[in-house]
Amino acid sequence: MLLGVTTWNEFRKGNPLRFALVPRLGVLLLLHAAAFMAYGQTKSEAVAGPLGPNAPVVITLDDAIRLAQASEPGYASAKATSQSAALDRSIARAALLPSARLYNQDIYTQPNGLKAEGGEGVFTPNPKFVANDSRPREYIAQGIAEENLSVAGFAGVRHANAAAAMASAEQEIARRGLVVAVTTMFFNSLAADRKLAVAEQARQEASDFSRLTNQREQAREVAHADVLKAQLVEQQRIRDAVDAQLAAEKARLELGVILFSDPRTPYTLNAPAAEAPLTSKEEVEQVAAKNNPELKSALASLAESQADVTAAWGAMLPNVALSVNYGIDANEFAVNGPLDPDGLRARNLGYSTSVTVNLPVWDWLSNQHKVKQSEIRRDVAKVALSNAQRRLIAQLDEAYSEAQAAHDQLNSLDVSVDAAAESLRLTKLRYKSGEATVLEVVDAENTYVSTEDAREDGRVRYETARAELRAITGTM
Numbered sequence: 516m517l518l519g520v521t522t523w524n525e526f527r528k529g530n531p532l533r534f535a536l537v538p539r540l541g542v543l544l545l546l547h548a549a550a551f552m553a554y555g556q557t558k559s560e561a562v563a564g565p566l567g568p569n570a571p572v573v574i575t576l577d578d579a580i581r582l583a584q585a586s587e588p589g590y591a592s593a594k595a596t597s598q599s600a601a602l603d604r605s606i607a608r609a610a611l612l613p614s615a616r617l618y619n620q621d622i623y624t625q626p627n628g629l630k631a632e633g634g635e636g637v638f639t640p641n642p643k644f645v646a647n648d649s650r651p652r653e654y655i656a657q658g659i660a661e662e663n664l665s666v667a668g669f670a671g672v673r674h675a676n677a678a679a680a681m682a683s684a685e686q687e688i689a690r691r692g693l694v695v696a697v698t699t700m701f702f703n704s705l706a707a708d709r710k711l712a713v714a715e716q717a718r719q720e721a722s723d724f725s726r727l728t729n730q731r732e733q734a735r736e737v738a739h740a741d742v743l744k745a746q747l748v749e750q751q752r753i754r755d756a757v758d759a760q761l762a763a764e765k766a767r768l769e770l771g772v773i774l775f776s777d778p779r780t781p782y783t784l785n786a787p788a789a790e791a792p793l794t795s796k797e798e799v800e801q802v803a804a805k806n807n808p809e810l811k812s813a814l815a816s817l818a819e820s821q822a823d824v825t826a827a828w829g830a831m832l833p834n835v836a837l838s839v840n841y842g843i844d845a846n847e848f849a850v851n852g853p854l855d856p857d858g859l860r861a862r863n864l865g866y867s868t869s870v871t872v873n874l875p876v877w878d879w880l881s882n883q884h885k886v887k888q889s890e891i892r893r894d895v896a897k898v899a900l901s902n903a904q905r906r907l908i909a910q911l912d913e914a915y916s917e918a919q920a921a922h923d924q925l926n927s928l929d930v931s932v933d934a935a936a937e938s939l940r941l942t943k944l945r946y947k948s949g950e951a952t953v954l955e956v957v958d959a960e961n962t963y964v965s966t967e968d969a970r971e972d973g974r975v976r977y978e979t980a981r982a983e984l985r986a987i988t989g990t991m
Contacts, residue, residue, distance in 0.1 A: 806989025
């Protein structure tokens with residue numbers, strides 16, 4: 516800018532170089548204008564930045580669950596296992612269906628120096644390898660359809676169906692466990708933010724109370740001990756606020772790990788307007804009997820072990836293999852062979868069929884031992900199913916009792932917070948009028964902070980218990 520002003524002054528004084536400086540002056544003015552516009556644009560972007568792409572993302576509980584399902588590795592592994600098991604079921608079913616393939620082969624064998632009369636009266640060289648055809652060249656081009664029938668094959672389909680059902684149940688277990696974990700972290704973060712606000716409020720009240728004790732000491736209404744006590748409380752409230760800030764940051768980072776690629780991404784949690792009501796125990800029991808994934812997984816495991824028993828028995832039964840070949844297997848790659856002396860032509864294109872029956876006779880009792888192994892695993896699966904049923908009953912009662920107790924205590928905590936706030940207000944008024952001691956004020960402040968924190972812990976407890984109950988019943 517100074518250079519531009521100097522150039523303009525020289526131009527006004529009639530400097531001989533003024534005409535040469537005119538283009539340079541225009542360039543300088545353009546540069547200064549561009550710099551001014553860039554400065555204004557940068558300043559406007561800095562002001563509008565928080566309202567643009569850097570604005571915090573608003574996250575609801577449903578959004579948190581959806582984002583966690585897309586990034587949590589444990590759930591991704593369970594989902595991949597379920598998808599793979601579904602493909603295994605399709606593969607097992609395909610093994611029971613006929614298969615088709617194309618078979619092409621060209622065989623050449625070195626002649627041994629001798630010739631033999633062929634079927635058409637033609638003398639051809641004999642091959643050195645007697646296992647090959649009677650001629651040095653052989654062409655094979657066939658389409659083959661095959662089918663294998665066995666008890667083990669049908670049992671394999673049952674096994675694959677049961678494995679797919681069990682993998683699907685395990686995926687649902689992983690999903691519900693993830694929902695419970697995300698719900699707990701979501702409300703833990705909300706509680707940490709609320710505790711931070713309470714700590715800041717307590718710090719401000721402690722600062723005001725310290726100022727009040729100083730004023731009353733100067734007015735010779737209280738002793739210096741009250742001032743010291745108020746200062747100690749204020750220092751403690753400052754430390755509590757710092758700890759609350761650290762706890763809130765930890766809770767936000769812990770939740771951000773499973774929500775975003777960068778855990779430091781700014782976001783705001785949208786808390787539900789009110790606590791969801793608790794359904795009746797009869798409805799919970801009815802739904803849990805139908806939708807519990809642990810019970811479904813145990814049932815699928817039993818079905819899988821029963822299929823293994825069937826497959827082990829099937830290994831001792833006959834199996835049948837069917838094969839149909841259609842095509843060419845001749846010394847010439849042609850549909851028709853050469854003419855014979857009688858003027859007839861051989862047909863090379865044709866078909867052949869085969870039926871193979873395999874009957875096990877003796878295998879040193881290995882199949883019998885496999886049957887016993889499968890029966891042992893089946894008995895274990897029965898015990899696991901019985902245990903899953905008993906565990907479901909116990910978990911259901913425990914989860915419902917926990918949720919009901921947390922819900923009742925949450926209502927009581929709301930009343931306690933209102934009472935503690937009113938007690939603190941009245942105690943401060945009594946202290947100002949000289950009717951209460953400093954210890955009573957400090958005790959009222961401690962009671963208010965502890966009841967506020969207890970209410971937030973109670974809300975986390977209720978939401979966690981409710982999420983666990985919904986995970987058992989499958990109503991998520």
